[in-house]
Structures are given as structure tokens and as C-alpha cells.
Amino acid sequence: MKADPAPSAQLPEGGLSVGYLLGRARASLLSGLDAELAPFGLNAMQYAVLKHLAEGNARSAADLCRHMYYDTGSMTRILDRLEEKGLLRRERGQDDRRVVLLRVAAAGRAQLPRLRAIGSRVLERHLAGFGAGEVENLKTYLGRMIENGKQA
Secondary structure (H helix, E strand, C coil): CCCCCCCCCCCCCCCCCHHHHHHHHHHHHHHHHHHHHHHHCCCHHHHHHHHHHHCCCCCCHHHHHHHHCCCHHHHHHHHHHHHHCCCEEEEECCCCCCCEEEEECHHHHHHHHHHHHHHHHHHHHHCCCCCHHHHHHHHHHHHHHHHHHHHC
């Protein structure tokens, strides 16, 4: 028995594609975060950098670029702004002085609880009306897409 073909990511003419919808959902989340973070003088990408550093997902600009799929020039500008605001500091590596390690400064650590609350609020607003099972299904589907992409 032949397996059913994988569903197309593109819907019939006039419909919206999965890729388009994923992009719009991401843009809506980032736009919502930008609006909520504006009173703190931050944007969504700056918050994401602080969050990834605080959670130990990255230690250097190169790590952040790989983790966030961001180019080095843009990342440097984000890091410069965060450093100017006193939320981040750069340190030379102990073992290799060529390596620049990134640390969340005390001011950044102090703001993180409020920033995380904003992030949660924006996400909850986007998931309004979703049941717990639907949220779990969405996480499963998105996780599966990410894994499929790694295998390609």
C-alpha cells in the first residue's frame, strides 16, 4: 500500500501558505513585543539577546548569531546598544584573549523579570482562545518542523 503524499505547504490558489502564516505570526509576536518593550527603551531582538545570554543559550556574539539566525553586523549593533544602556558587558576570555564573552550586566539582570513578564503577556495574548491541548499540539507541530529542517 502506497503512503499518502505529504501535504503541500502551499494551499490552493487564493489560500494562504504555511510559510506565509508562520512569517506573519512571527512578525505579529515581534511587533507586539516591540510595542510593550518600548517604555523600557528596548525592542524584541534586544530582549531576545538578553534572554538567551541569561539562560545560558549563548556566550558570545557568534553563538547568538547561530542561535538567533542573525547576521554579525546586525548583532554587533544590538550588542553595542545594550552595552550603551548598561544592560550587557563584554569580557575578554581568560584562556583566549581573542574571544569576547558576553555577560548580562546587573542592570540587565534586574530588568529581566519584568521583561520576561512582558514576553509572556504578549505570547498569551497571541494564544488567546487556544485550549491547553491546542497549545501542546502547536508546540509539537512546530518542534517537528524544526527537527525536519535539521535533517534536510
